[in-house]
Amino acid sequence: MGNVESDDEGLWSRSLKGESEAFRVLYARHRDRVFRHAYRLSGDRHDAEDIMATAFLELWRCRAKVRIVEGSVLPWLLVTTTNAARNSGRAALRYRRLLASLPRADETERAGQDFYRTAQDVLDQDLARALGTLNAGDVHLVSLIVFEEYTIAAAAAVLNLTPGAAKTRMHRARQRMRNALQRSQPSPVSTTPVLEGERS
Template sequence: MTAAGGTNEYELWAWAVEGDAGAFGEIFDLHRDRVFGHALRALASRHDAEDVTAIAFLELWRHRRRVRVVNGSIVGWLLVTTNNVCRNQARSARRYRLALAKLSPDPSHPDPADDAGVGIDRARRAPGVRAVFAQLSARDQDILTLCVLEELTTAEAALALRIPIGTVKSRLYRAKSRMAELLLTAAPEAREGWSL
């Protein structure tokens, strides 16, 4: 990829690693939409996807000296980090909901949002591709993100994940099989949005 000024991403990243905030800003502009889109697919909430995008780029800055560049791009590292942040956010939200559920409501003041909340909870419980994807292991999510959703080659995914190409191929096959298996047990509407 080439940035707006004709500088390639590898050069920009080298400058960013040395602390050049302008170069990091260009890297952000280059990958922001892709990271946000991936987070939105995983979470289905624009607000949460924006938070995840910000956290992913914060982690990119914090770990810039250890980030692996694959074929002149850091997008593989960013997408795997986005998956990790999404999983962390989902765990935090689950813990928060459980903590709220333990609080006893004040019966004298019914909350008018309760009816809306019940509807939202029902919709979230409806099986779908996102829900099935969330049931997969972190390894399966990462391999499907890189090879299926973001269409990286198996060689690029191998470099990003620091594993052999053969391992990527076998993990990809198993992840697709596991996803198909889970989708078969889910409702028909979950299968409509996914093709292997």
């Protein structure tokens, strides 16, 4: 198979020269993490697949603006995924409003669908709602630090913040998410593990 490049810079440089195989390797390397991030934000697998596809499309469409951080395109992809998820969420809201204005579907069918929704789906949607209480910049910050385990310094570099400002915003964002998760889960469920992972 030859040498597999350990960071993305070489692969990205080759992609920019038109080597489709290099872009395919980047896609294979990061698609799972981008999908998980999209799923965290949307709480829906089908939406997450669409959001992931949009993020990689934007990676190529905006290739002149892509920033490599610590040898990786992943931070740029994660920020783009957050933006795509927000756009998708707004479109879904418009769609739900349209459906609400139409005559009601059979309530028994809807009750059956709710019955089969798993506990994991509920938790995923609670997390997506908690992330939805944050502004776009703070969602980017939480995603990079908590979910993807980047350092505060690396996340700050991606988002054009000072490390001190990133740390302050991270503290406030974690508090808002904790409050939102506690409101959505009246049972005594610990929310601390979801929000752990901040690294200096």
